Amino acid sequence: MLRINDAISLQEWELSENFTRSQGPGGQNVNKVETAVELRFEAERSPHLPAPVKTRLRRLAGRRWTQDGAVLIRAEETRSQARNREIARERLAELIREALVAPRKRIATRPTLGSKRRRLEAKTQRGEVKSMRGRIRDGEGGE
Numbered sequence: 001m002l003r004i005n006d007a008i009s010l011q012e013w014e015l016s017e018n019f020t021r022s023q024g025p026g027g028q029n030v031n032k033v034e035t036a037v038e039l040r041f042e043a044e045r046s047p048h049l050p051a052p053v054k055t056r057l058r059r060l061a062g063r064r065w066t067q068d069g070a071v072l073i074r075a076e077e078t079r080s081q082a083r084n085r086e087i088a089r090e091r092l093a094e095l096i097r098e099a100l101v102a103p104r105k106r107i108a109t110r111p112t113l114g115s116k117r118r119r120l121e122a123k124t125q126r127g128e129v130k131s132m133r134g135r136i137r138d139g140e141g142g143e
Helices: 028-032 050-063 079-100 115-130
Strands: 014-019 036-041 073-074
Touching: 014 079, 014 115, 050 073, 050 079, 073 079
Parallel strands: none
Antiparallel strands: 014 036, 036 073
């Protein structure tokens, strides 16, 4: 069982682990020991997550979300299989905790009268600066 917070815990049947050989350097050990962990969480079928949380989780997971509604997390940082399992489970828990936080509703506000005036004054001033950039004709010299 994987605890997410006080209210939500995931059962073992929702999680499956697949062990493979890690990539990168590691000498002979990397060629013979399957230390990389691929953790699969059946998010779409999970009865423990409400629908809005699943929607947010799908957006947060991005490429890690599969077509059949599972979240895949791969961990291969350490040379220890047990430590990689812990890392993968912690990443999943963190991702779900992020999805549990509902975004705050945006409250529509109107610009103040002062801000509107300042904006229009700045536009007028800028327009005057630009209008002075024209060609100088013969009668307009500084003499």
